[in-house]
Amino acid sequence: MDNLPIVLGVIAVVAVLVYLLFFRKKALPEESAAAPTTRAKPAEAPKPAKEPSVAKEPSKPGKPAVPEALPSTDVLPDESVSLPATVETAAPSAPVVSKKDVAGLRKGLAATRGGFMARLKALFTGKKEIDPAILEQMEEVMLTSDVGVKTTQAILERLRDQLEKKELADADAVWAALRAEATRILDLGGPRSNRDFKAKPTVVLMVGVNGVGKTTTIGKLATKWNGDGKKVVLAAGDTFRAAAVQQLEVWGKRVGAEVVKGKEGADPGAVAFEATKKATEAGADVLLVDTAGRLHTKVNLMDEIKKVKRTITKAMEGAPHETLLVVDATTGQNALTQAALFKEALELTGIILTKLDGTAKGGVVLGVCDELKVPVRYIGLGERAEDLREFVAADFVEALFGRDDDEAAAA
Numbered sequence: 001m002d003n004l005p006i007v008l009g010v011i012a013v014v015a016v017l018v019y020l021l022f023f024r025k026k027a028l029p030e031e032s033a034a035a036p037t038t039r040a041k042p043a044e045a046p047k048p049a050k051e052p053s054v055a056k057e058p059s060k061p062g063k064p065a066v067p068e069a070l071p072s073t074d075v076l077p078d079e080s081v082s083l084p085a086t087v088e089t090a091a092p093s094a095p096v097v098s099k100k101d102v103a104g105l106r107k108g109l110a111a112t113r114g115g116f117m118a119r120l121k122a123l124f125t126g127k128k129e130i131d132p133a134i135l136e137q138m139e140e141v142m143l144t145s146d147v148g149v150k151t152t153q154a155i156l157e158r159l160r161d162q163l164e165k166k167e168l169a170d171a172d173a174v175w176a177a178l179r180a181e182a183t184r185i186l187d188l189g190g191p192r193s194n195r196d197f198k199a200k201p202t203v204v205l206m207v208g209v210n211g212v213g214k215t216t217t218i219g220k221l222a223t224k225w226n227g228d229g230k231k232v233v234l235a236a237g238d239t240f241r242a243a244a245v246q247q248l249e250v251w252g253k254r255v256g257a258e259v260v261k262g263k264e265g266a267d268p269g270a271v272a273f274e275a276t277k278k279a280t281e282a283g284a285d286v287l288l289v290d291t292a293g294r295l296h297t298k299v300n301l302m303d304e305i306k307k308v309k310r311t312i313t314k315a316m317e318g319a320p321h322e323t324l325l326v327v328d329a330t331t332g333q334n335a336l337t338q339a340a341l342f343k344e345a346l347e348l349t350g351i352i353l354t355k356l357d358g359t360a361k362g363g364v365v366l367g368v369c370d371e372l373k374v375p376v377r378y379i380g381l382g383e384r385a386e387d388l389r390e391f392v393a394a395d396f397v398e399a400l401f402g403r404d405d406d407e408a409a410a411a
Ligand SMILES: Nc1nc2c(ncn2[C@@H]2O[C@H](COP(=O)(O)OP(=O)(O)OP(=O)(O)O)[C@@H](O)[C@H]2O)c(=O)[nH]1
Pocket: 208, 209, 210, 211, 212, 213, 214, 215, 216, 217, 238, 244, 291, 292, 293, 294, 354, 355, 356, 357, 358, 379, 380, 381, 382, 383, 387
């Protein structure tokens, strides 16, 4: 038993060793387990798997996709938000007024601006309060400027209505309401021009009474379209006078367009038929058919033009694609009567109002659009080729109603 302390000592040492070993063993697995956890982290959090949900965001409605590669500055989000708005304003339903076009129109419409419009404006100038007699005074100016009884009454009726409802506070508001009325009447919608030339050839039949400017307008249109790179053919459908054919030939030469003609006194329908066939064979973009001037009251002549139209349809299905009535703005109310009878006889697709440069009245445009509901497509403002303008209601109204200080800005 003398060895007992030694035995106890050995046991104690072994116990301490076992204890130390136990803790050391416990600590080691913890350390080794930590390492794999760290290494496993990249696999655990696969970033690419999360990205699609971020990428979806730009496709949210109303939020256009902004390329993530672009530097994310404070400006970018704003720009991206403004994108749809830009797209919307690029296709406006409201008419856009071109300052350059308006400046040219003002010059061409100088006579009407100095006449009809100057007289109307004088009723408003220097007046803040609404003169109780203003509607009567306006009526007089409008009736003597070829607006026509029906259209004048309709416009004044609407203004009276707004005045009674106290919607117009002062003279400026009455002027603005009149301008709005004019825009409403003139803007008949529909195609602004046949510049698409979907049909090949697009056949345009020009009709109207004597001396209104049919042949000249054909020459102007041929110049314009030829300048646009279109192949133009002309048909001398006025077989009544040799001079009419020569007149068209002069334009044809100037433009470089082939003129299809018949013998003097030939059937105008036969010439139009042949021209349609020839223009088709030649691969022309457009065929302009001139016709003899005819009085809208002469039944036989109106029957003849109907026949010309039918013959063109025989030569080409769907043709003529345009039947344009040319009216002389200087003939005032007579222009309205002509237009009404031609519309009854033929399905008109548009009206060309010529010689607007030669009248101080000019109100006839309102009457034509309001009463006939046939869109004015072009207006003639002089005799030269470049004096034909596509009719844009907003530009026309601005040229007539715009203030003089706008004129200086537009010039
Ligand atoms: N001031 C002005 N004159 C024009 C305009 N358009 C045509 N004219 C002139 O009007 C006259 C008659 O023009 P035409 O083209 O021969 O008329 P038309 O309708 O073909 O005549 P007919 O074939 O006889 O029925 C010519 O002197 C033209 O120069 C215009 O917009 N303004």
